[in-house]
Amino acid sequence: MKRTATAVALICAAALTLSACSDDTANQASTGGGSGGAGGGEIDPTAPLDGVELTFWTAQNTVNAADQVIEAFEEATGAKVTTEAIPDLYEQNVPTRLASGERPDLMFWQPSISTLPFIQPQQNLLPLDDEPWVDDLGPIEQSLGVIDDTRYAAIVTSPAMLGVYYNKDVFAEAGITEDDFPTSYDELLQLGHRVQDETDAAGFYEVGGDQWPLQWQVQVQLTDLPDSWWEGLNRNEESWTDPAVVDAIEKYNDELLGAGLAQEGYRTATFTGQAEALWEGSSAMALNVTSFQSQLQAQHSTEEIDERIGWFPIANSEPRGLYSPDQTNGVVAFATGDEERQNAARQFLAFWLGPDYADFIDARKIPSVQPDVPNPEGMPQTAIDQVEELADAHGVFQAKAIVAPNMHIALAEMIYGERSPREVAEYVENEFDDVAGAQGAEGF
Structure with missing residues (x-):
């Protein structure tokens, strides 16, 4: 390729x-x-x-x-x-x-x-x-x-913590309570359908224009891969074309985007637009990392965020967050x-x-x-919830793989029909091998 x-x-x-x-x-x-x-000596932090x-x-x-x-x-x-x-x-x-x-x-x-x-x-x-x-x-x-x-x-x-930000008013309109929060990625998709059946909001806001957030819907599906798989990947004994990876890309393409669970215009949508859409309630959920939290805090007060926006963790088969x-x-x-x-x-x-x-x-x-x-006073509840999940969080692939390939670039091409899910995985594998080899990683 x-x-x-x-x-x-x-x-x-x-x-x-x-x-x-x-x-x-x-x-x-x-x-x-x-x-x-190089370290080891006594340090006076305020010495002249x-x-x-x-x-x-x-x-x-x-x-x-x-x-x-x-x-x-x-x-x-x-x-x-x-x-x-x-x-x-x-x-x-x-x-x-x-x-x-x-x-x-x-x-x-x-x-x-x-x-x-x-x-x-x-x-x-x-x-x-x-x-x-x-x-x-x-x-x-x-x-x-x-x-x-x-x-x-x-x-x-x-x-940063990866999880689902949601509009509380949209969830309330759809009759969704905390007891309904998903415990798997499949249940998350079902929640998106429920939102669209009961409200005028899109289930999810996806960011094809800025590209980089596209990876998160795939990343949460890779959390069942054991540490031994990632260790094998880093020794060139496993591949990004593993069926588990290809299946995750296919599910995102077919069961979220293909099923109409994203907003119209998702191919050109922006990160800034994601925050605006979630805030106004035209989309119910945004799967993103803490930079989204920072975006909200830059525009709204803690009181405003607490009133309108919530957050919950999600992984492929459990309600668990990811750290990035x-x-x-x-x-x-x-x-x-x-x-x-x-x-x-x-x-x-x-x-x-x-x-x-x-x-x-x-x-x-x-x-x-x-x-x-202690954490500072005045943090929004969404931020507090993320802190509480950090200790047990999975790592995203940037924290597990010796090279962090640009999966989002290939996913951006996929949403325009220029790559199949399998070709996205092949792109990632080729880039991973090339960069690992250039760095002199053992096995490459």
């Missing part, structure tokens, strides 16, 4: 990052990381840092995410932290910048086994195993940011060869996850990653 431009870009990013391991800058950084600032300047790379859509902690750190220490937004696509442009020899001091980066390797942590990053905040993280958060038993990322926000690492969950510190800046970067992380953490999450009204630090 013809390789897509996106797959090629991912492969090139991996190859560029690999090649950077042999250039002088990368070797110098690795040496610097080993000799100073007058005259020290740090750079912090972020994606364009998260350029303000760390503003509170940066301002507090600068005030407490006298340091200067400059934020630089890397143009989209972030996951492709960062490895290219690193390959050219550029290094920030700190950077937001997805702390998953599928994305962390793209910046070659063993060569480029400071190990963070012995930092003072590590043992304070919750169990799911402690599982993130680790490659080959070494921690390379601080976990500063809770992973994202770019703002993890912060990495680079081995720059400058010991003063490396130690200052470690101090910044210790400040963030130490004396400032309660203020940080309160400013953003987001869940805590530290069990001993």
